[in-house]
Amino acid sequence: MSSMNTSSLTQEMLVRMFAAGKRFDGRKLLEMRDFTIEYNVSNKAEGSARVKLGKTEVVVGVKMEVAAPYPDSLDKGNLMVSGDLLPLASPRFESGPPKFNAIELPRLVDRMIRESHVIDLHKLIIKEGEKVWTVIIDVYPINDDGNLIDAAGLATIAALMNTYIPNLDEAGRIDHESKSTKKLPLTEGTVPLSFTFFKLGDSLIVDPTREEEEACEGKINWGISNWKGKEHMLHSCQKGLEIPLTREEIEFMMQTLPKLYDDTLKKLKKFLK
């Protein structure tokens, strides 16, 4: 596969196309690619999911571990999100110490999940002040054709919704042999999702292919949910890259995000078990 980035000619072409509301794959500027979700990527995970968003593929696994609570939050379980940009997934990803993008991806997922309080961490206490559950989410891209973060967001919530808390044996150790039927406690009605807007020229698009993503000059990631099933609520945000955004653009996103969220949630629900 190619190591050559999107050319400046193609970038200029995309500026013209976006200005005319067109994309190479025929989508509208604010239209996501179709996606599919599969479960049970690994039966060794307490929950897992694979999302294919166009040709982008991300797998997420959830492991549950017994740990001590953090001293400043003795009354709740712990959450940890990690992951790596496997060199398997793209000619751009290299082995060795993680680059910024590899650090940013799990951090964005972490903030969206943590701030939405979708995981009821207070229900993850095993012994008050001594032992709690740690939820560890690992995010791995398998094929990068752009917009890994939004695919990772979908895979994460799908995996969490199918995560079981393992049984403990008499000594308080995890019993990997017996099958648990106890689901990870999630906040009723809250489904956080990630949406990232990308900017090229004066246009904003969502869900870029890799070619489009490489051409774009600015981006901003939003974590949003239908908070407790009540109303749209933003939980996290991070503007990336050097290009500034205008107030009009920010307001435009606030107008379009709820519909994007509702449409995607509807599609997601078809895959929920």
Next chain:
Amino acid sequence: MNELNKAHEEYEDFSSYPDSGTESATRTVVVPGEIIASGEDLLPGEGTRRDGNDVIASRFGLAEKVGRVVKIISISGAFVPRRNNVVIGRVSDIVHSGWIIDIDYAQNGFLPLMESPRFINKHEMDQFLAIGDMVSAKVWSVSPKSIDLAMKGKGLGKLEGGFTFRVNPSSVPRVIGREGSMINLIKENTGCNVTIGQNGWVWIKGQDLDNEIKARKAIEFIAEKFHVSGLTEKMEEWFAKNK
């Protein structure tokens, strides 16, 4: 057919590709190590080797026997440059004697200063080709030390306007078609200029966005079909449907 496609013809016999329109020889998919055919009189061609009485596949692809020659048409894998290949690349650096061109291979190409079509002052090389510019060029020579490029010839030179994208390099002969038939069909139906590099990079420039997008779609459609027979007819249908 323009000069550029003639350049392709010099080293590849397109009559053997599925698009040929003539009754083509049977092709079978083979994996490395598999016996393709047996017989003392057979000649092992590209991608094959002889072992005793047998001709064996050295790589994955479509095995084909034409007369006594047995060879493999590759259907996947990275681009490996050969002399006379037309490639589309990007200027990645300027050195004192020429331009370094990223041709999407493990080694960069080198375009000597004297390949410029007009006299260029050594201090003003970026006036002709600046870093990031796209070019179409021909592979002049390949050695472990360097891949030298040439740019004199019709259809070669700096790419102005339009856009570039990539298809699987092994699909390029199909996209060009026999004697350029496929690429000509695309040009006729879209009115676009199209240049196809053997490295899988394609340049398109047309009159309007819709035709440019359509030309790309058509090329991607062909590139994704491995060995469909009568591809030209299929493409004519495709254009009729995608008016």
Next chain:
Amino acid sequence: MVVFKRLDGRKSEEMRPITAKVGIIPNADGSAMFSFGKTIAIAAVYGPRLLHPQHMQDPQSAVLRVNYDLLSFSVSDRKKPGPSRRSQEISKVTSWALTPALDLKEFPNTVVDVQIYILQADASTRVAGINAASMALAHAGIPMKNLVCAVAIGKLDKELVVDVDKNEEDFKEGEAATDFPIAKLANSNSYTLLQMDGNIQPNVVSKAIALADKACEKIYEVQKKALKEVVESQ
């Protein structure tokens, strides 16, 4: 004759169900999945491509660079991300197992990268990885003498078994469990991976190899079919 009964009911010479698929990672030059029962390996090949740093380049051949690792959630106790001593050793022996099959002289000064990841581990992960990598290399159009096939032969007490799973790895009775992963060039007398942990008598080794030969014939057919399906499904 007493028929040895394996925990999951398989016969001694019976492998778990094996599946293979080629072309699973569109970005890669070649890619494949291979599974023995619940053990799932995926592999991607990138290259020949530029090798940095330059002093690692070979002016007479491409360099094969293999990376094997477990995804953190592929095992019961979460594996910390990043290379371990174990994964580095398996990466190296996998590279040695694959190299004899390859002809990399056409691509001097370059590297062919093989990335192997285990999605779900139920023993025999390195041999599943080798089978996937061998298909991915062929899919990438790399010149090869032959495919590489690999299987783990086990010895449970005195009984030789084919394709060891995790329960069998933990077998404790009698002479206990022996794990003997073997790779070879398909349809040949060339063995390219031999590793062993456990207890095995010298005169039993050739029996183990004969079992591996038989299993590899079946594995080869599955690999070959998966490669051909990439084209025929089009």
